[in-house]
Amino acid sequence: MQYKNTHLLSPGHRGCAGCGQLLAARHVVDALGKNTIVACATGCLEVTTTPYPESAWRVPWIHSLFENAPAVATGILSALKAKGVANFSSRQLERRLKSATPPVNTNVAVFAGDGSTFDIGFGALSGLWTRRDNILYVCFDNEAYMNTGNQYSGATPYGSATETSSANDSLGNDFFKKNMPKIAAAHNVSYIATSTIGYPEDIVAKVKKSLTFCGPRYIQILVGCVPGWGYNPELTIELGRLAHQSGHYPVLEIENGKLSKVMKVPAKRPQVEEYLKPQKRFSHLFKTDCGKEKIKQMQCLADQNVERYGLV
């Protein structure tokens, strides 16, 4: 029997072996389904999947600038509305279904990296949320500007070495990761969720659930980057799980402003150290007393997450 690949992100792209982002993107686009249009910001996802004149996408897909993917998505939505095929609110949809020509329900989504989301495209994203456009925004969070060689972003975790927060002259990144889900909540985003590539079923369920909400929706997925984080490719899923189970990366949902669900961590949860150890970006911390102190601080941050979000 011949194997027929039906994924909406097809193989043959140029992602690294073990790339968490490409794997997560495939789950996301499959969950969204064929009737989807994607605006994708500049970054690894775009570079690896669409070297001109090829494309690995089986849905309509538009490459935007680093800073304006949300505005491009709003333009797509406006065009669909003008044509009568955009994703409507449920009441509007009900009304239109009763009319002579039922509309096709098309999903509009933005796919972007953390650099685009947390920093450079943030102004446009804030605008999208303020306009309350019916758009799903998915941030593939590999915690640095990876496409250009691992520079620090607002999503880079405390202690991590990047090209611009080097382990040689410091103890890695001295800043704390921006809390984007909280920033989204401050914009009254209808549905906010986090996940990690350690939990593919969770990613699919959250994407599907997001489609039942009207207005802006934000999903942030932690995805390992093999060269940027410096780990063995077979550990992509394992690290995604350890990030959550140690309390380092809370997996949660915020529905209409309320923290509605969290993925619990095991009663005997792994220490943050277990998550850090297989990754070269944290290896400097294990070499000095100051570094070990920083690991303790990271454990404190994880403990705070467990307490704050009720993860046990």
Ligand SMILES: Cc1ncc(C[n+]2csc(CCOP(=O)(O)OP(=O)(O)O)c2C)c(N)n1
């Ligand atoms: C305004 C602007 N600044 C810088 C760049 C160069 N640039 C292209 S992709 C990229 C990194 C993307 O980082 P991120 O959004 O985190 O996605 P990743 O590659 O990590 O998946 C940078 C800095 C650009 N294209 N436009």
Ligand SMILES: [Mg+2]
């Ligand atoms: Mg990135």
